[in-house]
Amino acid sequence: MNRIFDGLQDTDRELREHPDGMSILVLRRSYDASPEEVWDAITDPQRLVRWFLPVAGELRAGGRFQLEGxxxxxxxxxxxxxLIGLTWESGGGSSEVQLxxxxxxxxxxxELEHAPVPADIVPNAGPGLWxxxxxxxxxxxxxxxxxxxDLPEGRAVDWIATAGPEQVAAATATADRIGGAWEKLITGRP
Incomplete structure (x- = not known):
């Protein structure tokens, strides 16, 4: 197995039912770093851009943020x-994300929790889809x-945008795993 597939094995995935009938996506992953180091990587705009996306705004409780694109x-x-709790506003909808x-x-x-997940998004999590x-x-x-x-030089978004066969295969495998979790939640079958 390649490095990306091996890395995906290290993520725990869970789908729970939200009280309004929608779903809650929960992802858990362990990092060989202190909470302070992980905190700085997910909150410092100069570090966040290296592995995720550029962020702008008033980055404090009560402030608003905008992820580029x-x-x-x-x-x-x-x-x-x-703990970080925020609204996730995208495509005209709003949901909640907690880290x-x-x-x-x-x-x-x-632990990343994204909820509620609207029913019209569920089909997009099916096998073979991003x-x-x-x-x-x-x-x-x-x-x-x-x-x-180990992150290649440049922003992570550049790494994803120029994804080669290994990254595309990893994203497809990830979507397949999540699609399987959705199927279990929807059908109630293990």
Whole structure:
């Protein structure tokens, strides 16, 4: 197996039912870094651009952010170094994203929760598609590369934009795994 496929094996995926009948996507991944180091990588605009996207705005609780070419929203909670809660406004809709950092020995577990996931997004998470969750997982994988010092020179978005066969295959495999999780949630079958 190649490095990206191996990296995807390190992500725990879960789908839960939201009280309004929609779904909650939860991704968990461990990083060989302290909570402070992971916190700085996900909150410092100069570091965030290296593995995710450029961000602008008033980056504090109550402030608004804008990811270049992507979502915007409001930062609702910011509790260093353990919790970020924000709205995720994209495509005319709004949902909630929470990032929780938990120490685990000399590592840190990052848990990303995105909810509610509207029903019309569910089909986009099907097998073979770059649907819901695949983008988050590729970002979490890039964060791991960044923290390990293995991210190629330049921004992660450039790495994704110039994806070769290995990256495309990894994203497809990720979407397949998430599609399988959706199927389990929808059908109730293991």
């Amino acid at each position: 992507n979502a915007s929203g409001e930062i609702r909670r910011c509790e260093r170094p353990s 929780r950092l938990t120490p685990d020995g000399e590592s840190t577990v990052l 649907g819901l969750g695949a983008g988050w997982e590729m970002g979490l994988l890039a964060l791991g590369d960044y923290l390990a010092g």
